[in-house]
Amino acid sequence: MVMANATFDGSTRRGGGFLKALFLFILGCGLAAGGFFAGQYVTRTTMSPADEVLRLIEETGPDGTYAREEEPQRVPRELPDAPLFVTQYYEFPDPLTTNLKGSTRFLQLGIGLATQYDQAVLGNVQTHEMALRSDMLAVLSTFTEEDVEGTEGREALSVALRDAINHRLEQLEGFGGIESVFFPVFVMQ
Incomplete structure (x- = not known):
């Protein structure tokens, strides 16, 4: 069924x-x-x-x-009589950290260098990085909190570091060549 x-x-x-x-x-x-x-x-x-x-x-x-449809206009530029040099930069891979003189605070700095000389100067910096870091730490330990505050303090620190770096490079290689020191990292705690 x-x-x-x-x-x-x-x-x-x-x-x-x-x-x-x-x-x-x-x-x-x-x-x-x-x-x-x-x-x-x-x-x-x-x-x-x-x-x-x-x-x-x-x-x-x-x-x-975005580019425009019309042709850009050329702007005449006068070049100086002095030759133009290319500025090369080098940044130390690790920041420096140290106590400031007479303070419980510490300063952490990223250090960048500038030169208008050839690659040999930056090669010397890389070769002698350990000695240069030691010299920079020695210079940093002489600065107080008040010394590094403000634009003038940072500029004074930059000049002192530049002079110490060039002094060490002159001792080791016979020539310094570093013209400026920059701080891509500047932390005071």
Whole structure:
């Protein structure tokens, strides 16, 4: 005896569940495929990443702003008679930390150097980094809190460090060559 699905009104229904499940499965697959292809269409680019970067570079000027359609005007510039030199920089990889004279506070400094001489000067700095760090710590320990406060104090500290560095390089290599000392990190706590 074959049993039929009975409904509330007493009629019978055969195979409706299978067709409904098949319909929902096909509908779900269609929606998933539509979403996939819509995503592919939206994210599709016709340029390679390298071409895209080149396009962005061409659209922007050297200062990062968008280039104008018109041709830029040249500004005449008078060059000085003295030759121009390239300034080279070197930053010590680790900051110096020391106590200040007569204080419980300490000073942490990042040290950067500048020279307009060739790469040999910076090579000498790297070669003798340990001795230079020792000399800089000795100089720092002679400064008090009040000595390093303000622009004038930092400038005096910069000059003292420059002189100590050049003195050590002259002793070891016969030539200093450091023209400026900078503080990319200056923390007093």
